[in-house]
Amino acid sequence: xxxxxxxxxxxxxxxxxxxxxxxxxxxxxxxxxxxxxxxxxxxxxxxxxxxxxxxxxxxxxxxxxxxxxxxxxxxxxxxxxxxxxxxxxxxxxxxxxxxxxxxxxxxxxxxxxxxxxxxxxxxxxxxxxxxxxx
Amino acid sequence: xxxxxxxxxxxxxxxxxxxxxxxxxxxxxxxxxxxxxxxxxxxxxxxxxxxxxxxxxxxxxxxxxxxxxxxxxxxxxxxxxxxxxxxxxxxxxxxxxxxxxxxxxxxxxxxxxxxxxxxxxxxxxxxxxxxxxx
Amino acid sequence: xxxxxxxxxxxxxxxxxxxxxxxxxxxxxxxxxxxxxxxxxxxxxxxxxxxxxxxxxxxxxxxxxxxxxxxxxxxxxxxxxxxxxxxxxxxxxxxxxxxxxxxxxxxxxxxxxxxxxxxxxxxxxxxxxxxxxx
Amino acid sequence: xxxxxxxxxxxxxxxxxxxxxxxxxxxxxxxxxxxxxxxxxxxxxxxxxxxxxxxxxxxxxxxxxxxxxxxxxxxxxxxxxxxxxxxxxxxxxxxxxxxxxxxxxxxxxxxxxxxxxxxxxxxxxxxxxxxxxx
Numbered sequence: 102x103x104x105x106x107x108x109x110x111x112x113x114x115x116x117x118x119x120x121x122x123x124x125x126x127x128x129x130x131x132x133x134x135x136x137x138x139x140x141x142x143x144x145x146x147x148x149x150x151x152x153x154x155x156x157x158x159x160x161x162x163x164x165x166x167x168x169x170x171x172x173x174x175x176x177x178x179x180x181x182x183x184x185x186x187x188x189x190x191x192x193x194x195x196x197x198x199x200x201x202x203x204x205x206x207x208x209x210x211x212x213x214x215x216x217x218x219x220x221x222x223x224x225x226x227x228x229x230x231x232x233x234x235x
Numbered sequence: 236x237x238x239x240x241x242x243x244x245x246x247x248x249x250x251x252x253x254x255x256x257x258x259x260x261x262x263x264x265x266x267x268x269x270x271x272x273x274x275x276x277x278x279x280x281x282x283x284x285x286x287x288x289x290x291x292x293x294x295x296x297x298x299x300x301x302x303x304x305x306x307x308x309x310x311x312x313x314x315x316x317x318x319x320x321x322x323x324x325x326x327x328x329x330x331x332x333x334x335x336x337x338x339x340x341x342x343x344x345x346x347x348x349x350x351x352x353x354x355x356x357x358x359x360x361x362x363x364x365x366x367x368x369x
Numbered sequence: 370x371x372x373x374x375x376x377x378x379x380x381x382x383x384x385x386x387x388x389x390x391x392x393x394x395x396x397x398x399x400x401x402x403x404x405x406x407x408x409x410x411x412x413x414x415x416x417x418x419x420x421x422x423x424x425x426x427x428x429x430x431x432x433x434x435x436x437x438x439x440x441x442x443x444x445x446x447x448x449x450x451x452x453x454x455x456x457x458x459x460x461x462x463x464x465x466x467x468x469x470x471x472x473x474x475x476x477x478x479x480x481x482x483x484x485x486x487x488x489x490x491x492x493x494x495x496x497x498x499x500x501x502x503x
Numbered sequence: 504x505x506x507x508x509x510x511x512x513x514x515x516x517x518x519x520x521x522x523x524x525x526x527x528x529x530x531x532x533x534x535x536x537x538x539x540x541x542x543x544x545x546x547x548x549x550x551x552x553x554x555x556x557x558x559x560x561x562x563x564x565x566x567x568x569x570x571x572x573x574x575x576x577x578x579x580x581x582x583x584x585x586x587x588x589x590x591x592x593x594x595x596x597x598x599x600x601x602x603x604x605x606x607x608x609x610x611x612x613x614x615x616x617x618x619x620x621x622x623x624x625x626x627x628x629x630x631x632x633x634x635x636x637x
Binding site: 245247248249264267268271272275280281282283285306307308 | 379381382383398401402405406409414415416417419440441442
Binding site: 111113114115130133134137138141146147148149151172173174 | 513515516517532535536539540543548549550551553574575576
């Protein structure tokens with residue numbers, strides 16, 4: 102848990118808005134890409150899991166702090182760290198960093214709690230195979 | 236088929252990009268909202284249909300012409316006209332108009348072909364109940 | 370401030386994900402549409418303001434709680450209430466409700482803080498004309 | 504022009520819809536990411552160019568054919584080939600391929616025409632420095 106998992110991202114036109122900066126909702130997309138890659142790296146394949154068990158993680162809380170803005174063509178690095186594992190939910194912290202050649206700046210950070218829901222959409226215990234990995 | 240079905244839309248921050256204009260992919264979102272409302276108005280409820288039959292329309296062709304740009308806060312009107320109905324697909328034409336107080340300008344037009352796919356994702360005949368409506 | 374400003378929304382395909390529910394980031398889009406309409410209703414036109422002063426509101430904090438899921442075709446009502454007005458930022462609370470014929474359920478709620486940034490992207494005082502309105 | 508420029512992409516939750524497949528508008532996002540990376544690889548930096556000249560490419564036509572669906576976690580490869588260079592616009596062809604370990608399937612292909620617009624949003628000649636590169 103000491104070193105966060107990093108995932109690089111590039112800012113494209115689709116991510117920006119008429120203010121010239123990354124639209125605020127899109128950081129939640131960036132964070133989810135990074136969480137997905139973190140889970141994949143750990144060996145948790147969400148699509149396979151969903152096809153087999155019908156269950157999936159659903160975000161129940163997201164607390165976001167926006168510190169600086171990113172712009173078109175910016176290169177970002179998104180980090181993911183596991184903060185807490187419960188029987189029914191996990192809590193992680195994520196940060197989006199500007200990762201340019203000459204500068205390194207924290208753009209946005211979030212605490213995300215995701216609960217497990219079963220095939221019927223009901224909250225349930227996280228499958229043991231995932232708990233073993235986390 | 237003589238009068239197109241119209242659906243009003245407002246341009247929000249989410250729709251724009253750093254060029255200050257509506258991002259080009261978002262017209263496909265606008266067109267789909269308008270198609271959905273057109274189908275709903277005709278009595279075709281996609282979510283109910285999907286739950287009951289597992290089938291849905293999937294777009295197989297989209298030909299777009301971008302003529303002018305829309306900006307934040309612009310009021311648009313999107314029109315939908317049925318061009319052709321086949322056994323397995325329908326073809327419609329759609330237009331996005333700037334619908335401001337003093338101006339009326341064609342922004343984007345599209346010809347869209349959507350085919351029916353069944354619960355297994357295979358192309359199939361459009362259900363008779365939909366054909367009867369169209 | 371006693372009655373929240375309400376804004377109706379429909380869930381389209383674009384809003385959903387492969388889990389069959391509204392994608393979590395899209396509530397931030399819904400909340401922003403509702404905030405924009407609330408500001409417009411109060412007489413604050415963001416695009417005009419941006420063209421005239423170069424300044425705009427930028428979200429600095431967003432705390433989201435996801436309680437229930439929305440699905441394709443669902444009709445939502447998004448409420449906006451002003452919680453606090455400062456010299457450089459405002460804080461509002463927003464809720465997304467399922468607003469179907471027979472049910473009414475809180476789906477997601479958020480506390481949003483937005484700060485004013487000037488044409489150079491620097492934090493600054495909210496223009497007096499906006500403060501007078503709020 | 505003989506070998507297309509390839510760009511890898513992963514399908515995330517944000518890209519999918521309730522049909523379980525990639526939402527049709529998102530291929531335009533994928534194609535634009537690939538075009539941007541193709542231009543970057545050629546030495547055309549859109550953000551720098553926009554800051555210096557105020558001008559940018561704006562898509563004027565997009566003709567899309569959807570052949571197969573992509574799903575969550577799928578690995579795609581998007582190709583970009585220059586078809587034609589004019590004084591005011593370029594035309595390119597793009598394809599999105601499923602690029603899994605065992606299969607390779609064409610999902611979507613597009614012909615895209617993009618025109619140059621100057622700082623005032625008026626169509627104009629593509630800057631010579633870009634023409635020299637293309």
